[in-house]
Amino acid sequence: MKDYHINIFYSEEDGGYIADIPDLAYCSAFGDTPEAALHEVLEAKEIWLETAQAANKKIPKPHYKPLLYQIAMS
Numbered sequence: 001m002k003d004y005h006i007n008i009f010y011s012e013e014d015g016g017y018i019a020d021i022p023d024l025a026y027c028s029a030f031g032d033t034p035e036a037a038l039h040e041v042l043e044a045k046e047i048w049l050e051t052a053q054a055a056n057k058k059i060p061k062p063h064y065k066p067l068l069y070q071i072a073m074s
Contacts, residue, residue, distance in 0.1 A: 005064045006041060008034050022064040024048050 008019045019041035020028035027048045031037030052059050 002062045004045065004062045005066065006038065007066070008037055008041075021045055021048075023060050023062055 004021045004023050006019055006021055008017055010016070011018050014030060017031045017034050017037035018028060019031065019034075019037035021041060021044075024045065027041065027044050029037055029040030029044045031040050049059060
């Protein structure tokens, strides 16, 4: 099964790591380490999906691929 792509990057401005899921609008999280940010965004993803389902909103299929992945697969 295909899952959602997760970006993790360091933010100087925030002084920590940000993790986001591009396919799920506004689904992101913060952590002091990359592992903490990943843990938090995985929890946020579950809540995002549960909330969308409860509200009968369309849940997007995973499709985002970073540019480096697209180039490597060409």
